[in-house]
Amino acid sequence: MSDQLKQCRDQIDAIDLQLLELVNARARLAREIGTLKNGGPIYRPEREAQVLRRLLDANQGPLSAEAVTAIFRGVMSNCRALEKELTVAFLGPVGTFSEEAANKQFGGLTSPMECVSIDEVFRMVESGAADYGVVPVENSTEGAVGRTLDLLMATSLHICGEIELPVHHNLLSTAADLNDIKVVYSHAQSLGQCHEWLNRYLPHAERQAVVSNAEAASLAKQAPDGQGVAAIASKRAAELFDLQVLAASIEDDPRNTTRFLILANHDVAPSGQDKTSLVIAAKNVPGAVVSLLAPLAEYQVSMTKFESRPSKIGMWEYVFFVDVEGHHLDASVSQALEELKKRASMLKVLGSYPVAVI
């Protein structure tokens, strides 16, 4: 070993001991905070977002912003686990992007709970069987996840956070050659996100929608040799199901991102950079929708999303899912909401939560 290499490693060894001491000092403080919470919620998304934003502002590299958030999410996850082991429900099975999103936000799950449907994720959190739930709500290519929106309308749960996950799809198979592929399995949303790629490279292959990408990977793994079965799924699914990646990053839009929501039984305090999600219905009079949104302009509250959805009560009647900047406790948002309530036939605040940290 060269002298220089040995010197560098000796320095790393010394730094590691300092880091170890420091993370344990941090963990002891988190444990103390846990007792101060006195039975209140252990997970504080607003505080975690503040911790990450502060570190991102201070980061001078060479570690990237993504690396810094991943490291500190891991640290906070372990500190949090000393206060309480949280159960997080997500749309399973393992290997889905929902699992990846849950892992990203909670920094590695202490107690993951796989659910068979979005409905089950809601039920598990509503019943208290899970502390939190992670559900997909929209994709940048395919749009809204209708089932999540419908369930949000009816639930008593709060949205306590959002996660943005860049979604990269891969064609996975036991077959070695793209030309052998006759059937491609995946979730309908993923088939949609890879539509152009499939038209171009596998125009004759049959496309079969299944309940999840992990289920697709499992089917590709079970298919007898020579049947030419492939799945569209994540690289993690390729590892889990021991499949070859025949083509990587096959999504039509390289910026393809899915947004997930975190569901909780409790409200979240302001973090300084928040979003509020609402569902509103307009009165059935001319100009009602335009008049409904006027208070947002009046109190200078920016709208970041506006999505209509059939109300399921009357034929051709709609409700609107609206996201605005700010927390419902901020003066401007709270005044705008008061005014909105007077104009709407229904208004429900689904939750205020920190804007996703990368």
Ligand SMILES: O=C(O)C(=O)C[C@]1(C(=O)O)C=C[C@@H](O)C=C1
């Ligand atoms: O500040 C707190 O409330 C803590 O419990 C500490 C801590 C952390 O490790 O920084 C852990 C869990 C919470 O979700 C937020 C932050």
